[in-house]
Amino acid sequence: MERIVIDSWKNFLQSQGAAIEDGTVLHYGDAAAERSATDGTIVADLSQLGVIAFRGDDTATFLQGQLTNDVRALHADGAQWNGYCSPKGRLLGNFLMWRQGEDYCLQLSGDIAAGVLKRLSMFIMRAKVQARDASDETVRLVVAGKQAQTAVAAAMGAVPEAAMHTRAGDAGQAIRLGDDKFVLSLAPERAVAVWQILRESATPVGAPVWDWLRLNAGIPMIVAATQEQFVPQMVNLEAIGGVSFQKGCYPGQEIVARSQYLGKLKRRMFLAHVDAEAAAGDSLYSADIEGQTTGTVVNAAPAPAGGFDVLAVAQVESATMHTLHLKAADGAVLQLKPLPYALPE
Known part of the structure; x- marks a missing residue:
């Protein structure tokens, strides 16, 4: 069911001019012009990234014993950067992590999501934890730039007041990465309406533009x-x-x-x-x-x-x-x- 919904979302993006390859929005017709849009405010689809979700009574304890950051300090309205290492201390993946309803959500590079999920699932054993690929359950967007806060407030009703905090609303969850960067995790049926409001003040861009903004913020992504x-x-x-x-x-x-x-x-x-x-x-x-x-x-x-x-x-x-x-x-x-x-x- 979710796959059909997400395919419909991508069809909508194509109707907006998106060129999509292997699930990634490359551009909306003029990649060079989109790169110059970084001086203003942009909105980008994040379908190229995966999401692993965990839920159950033992979730916080389980993830606390697997990841580099303090999962027990992740409150319902919080977000954090986190990582997952091999026994040799080398990163198998890193995440933007937040809580959404019953779930602990880990967003990571799409090309490693299945492998990281499989490896983490091996260690659940008898713990009361359910792990799943939640990549297609929500529509995820990023909004960044000078008018990002105003745009997100108009589309979502409110914004988190501080960096690395979240705010839930009828349309979904807003995660604030900094003064001018927000990730939105949206109910698929609300995504088009949110997109249309965001477009009033944000320029749609392909994934490479967001990659450039992210890496210039010094935020790595293991692939x-x-x-x-x-x-x-x-x-x-x-x-x-x-x-x-x-x-x-x-x-x-x-x-x-x-x-x-x-x-x-x-x-x-x-x-x-x-x-x-x-x-x-x-x-x-x-x-x-x-x-x-x-x-x-x-x-x-x-x-x-x-x-x-x-x-x-x-x-x-x-x-x-x-x-x-x-x-x-x-x-x-x-x-x-x-x-x-x-x-x-």
């Missing part, structure tokens, strides 16, 4: 090409509030804690621009590490003025004392940009 490559601190997950160092054990916790407290972290995530096409998983090189890679692209998106902006994990010394090159030792040069938040010392 299939980068699974099990990074300890959470390498992608600055603790800097955006996605790791709790006070909670109990979870897979990889000892390694994550060791990275935090023993010695200085040798790899960090940087924001950069490159005048070449880039993609998640691309290797980086620098002159100080001859013949070996010094880092990896975490996420990449076309930049409004041309080229690509990237989030990239690299050796700190290589990034700060030398020049990073894309894909080869003599490849395109990465020009570092300041992150919008401070990194822990």
Whole structure:
């Protein structure tokens, strides 16, 4: 039933001019013009992302023992960044997490959602927890930009007052990521009406535009090409509030804690621009590490003025004392940009 509803939603988006490929809205006819719309307010469909939902009496306890953040601190009107690690402390996925009705919802890259759900489900055993793929149960949009708060208030009736808080209404749930960014999780039958109100002050854009805004906010997304490559601190997950160092054990916790407290972290995530096409998983090189890679692209998106902006994990010394090159030792040069938040010392 949900699949039919979501297919109807995508048909509606196509009627609005959306070019959709493999479930992702690429653009609405003019990708270059959409990139320039980032100076204003945008609305984008998030169907390319997956949602895993958990419910049941033991859900909070179960997720507390699996994820990097303090799930027990996630109140009914709260949201948090979170991660899921292998026993070696490497990220299998990271999430925007919120509560919606009885569910704990984890939004993540669509290409890893099925695998993460399968792996987490293996550990439920006798706990009173039900896990499911909820990707098609709601319509999810993101609204960002100067008029985002006004647009969301008009469409949803009200907005969460603070970042990383949510507000439920008749149309669904609004999750506030910051001053000017909101994710909406909507009842499918209300999505068209919400969209039409949002369109009065927001420009529809494809997923690459939202990817660019997200990565320029310093928010990483683990995808299939980068699974099990990074300890959470390498992608600055603790800097955006996605790791709790006070909670109990979870897979990889000892390694994550060791990275935090023993010695200085040798790899960090940087924001950069490159005048070449880039993609998640691309290797980086620098002159100080001859013949070996010094880092990896975490996420990449076309930049409004041309080229690509990237989030990239690299050796700190290589990034700060030398020049990073894309894909080869003599490849395109990465020009570092300041992150919008401070990194822990």
